[in-house]
Amino acid sequence: MTTTLYELLADGDRLISPYCWRTRFALPHKGLDATLIPIKFTEKEKIAFSGQDKVPVITDGEKVVFDSWTIACHLEDAYPDRPTLFGGDVGRALARFINSWGDKVQNPMMGSLIIFDVFQGLCPEDKAYFQKTREQRFGKALAEVQKGREERVAGFRSALEPVRSLVAEQPFISGKKPAYADYIVMGGFMWARNTSSLKLLEPNDPVFAWRDRMLDAFDGMAAGSNGLTV
Amino acid sequence: MTTTLYELLADGDRLISPYCWRTRFALPHKGLDATLIPIKFTEKEKIAFSGQDKVPVITDGEKVVFDSWTIACHLEDAYPDRPTLFGGDVGRALARFINSWGDKVQNPMMGSLIIFDVFQGLCPEDKAYFQKTREQRFGKALAEVQKGREERVAGFRSALEPVRSLVAEQPFISGKKPAYADYIVMGGFMWARNTSSLKLLEPNDPVFAWRDRMLDAFDGMAAGSNGLTV
Structure with a gap:
């Protein structure tokens, strides 16, 4: 059976959608070798x-x-014998809390820190559409929107505290091994990473080390993607 | 075997610690009929x-x-055959994310909305100690600290979005039945509820209905506690 992922592409073959990246990680977690089809904002006829x-x-x-959430649930339910993304029904419900935290926080x-860099x-050919819809x-x-970010980045770091308190004490958000909650945040x-050179994290932050572990996951899949910074 | 819970008491026999309430819910979840020993801030020799x-x-x-978190883990590990608080290892890790969100957000x-009411x-006999340490x-x-709360309560409601998005679609944060993540937030x-008459939630908020369900849980344990408001 063939699996295909349509995902968002920026200039320089950089994959930039935070939601597509959730799926990008979920597919190899389930052992699925998907065909990747990058599309631009102005190529929506392809989907x-x-x-x-x-x-x-x-x-x-x-x-x-x-x-992305519906896709994760589909993969979990369609491939129950492969490594679990959620670790059970309660884990699925709580991963959804993190999904919402990712979307809303x-x-x-x-x-607000990187949107002009993204643009x-x-x-x-995508710039006019993006500028209009995002403005x-x-x-x-x-x-x-991006102005004053050097001062505001501290607030972002502070909001990561629920992630930090976990990965300071265990390798991944989901425990000993990464699972879907890790993919949400990553x-x-x-x-x-793939749009901005802003230093979002201090090197001594446990979230920094976690991000490195996630970059290395699945044989360095994320680390090997075209980006501007680590 | 006897189980005892030491918990914080305010005037009027009101149990007010958010952290003690987490344990308060976890005990009957595990079928434990604990002896409750209320203490005041100025009675710390009792613990x-x-x-x-x-x-x-x-x-x-x-x-x-x-x-409270260590207690929850103890109860889960000491009574593995009773209803689970976390639903497995991933669920435990993700509940800890919510635990940290509860503590930090x-x-x-x-x-910041109710602290003067609490005081x-x-x-x-507890007031001087509380005022000094909290100020x-x-x-x-x-x-x-509490000033301007009528305007600021909207920000609190907005921060509940990760909870709202869950309980708008399922009865409890943890899924079909309440579990430890629900006890954290509740x-x-x-x-x-037991210290302030501020209306934290709008009646049409799905979080309001969830809170009602939690008040009713365990034969109305929380609803039956002495408080100022629902």
């Missing part, structure tokens, strides 16, 4: 078959699944 | 046998355990 216009989208045999805070690194969302110019860091 | 001065403290047979935000409702922590008078709400 029109999914009935909506957001990546990630996967096809898994005959099945089409979109939305981590990624918006990151966005600058897009493929030229509507933020209510101001993207360069303005997705955000891959977005930043 | 000196634990080698430290913070509640909750439990004695479980010969064993003395303190710190939920409870400090709540504290006002303490047993008279040191906040760096200002407790009445000042501990904070019991602190507020």
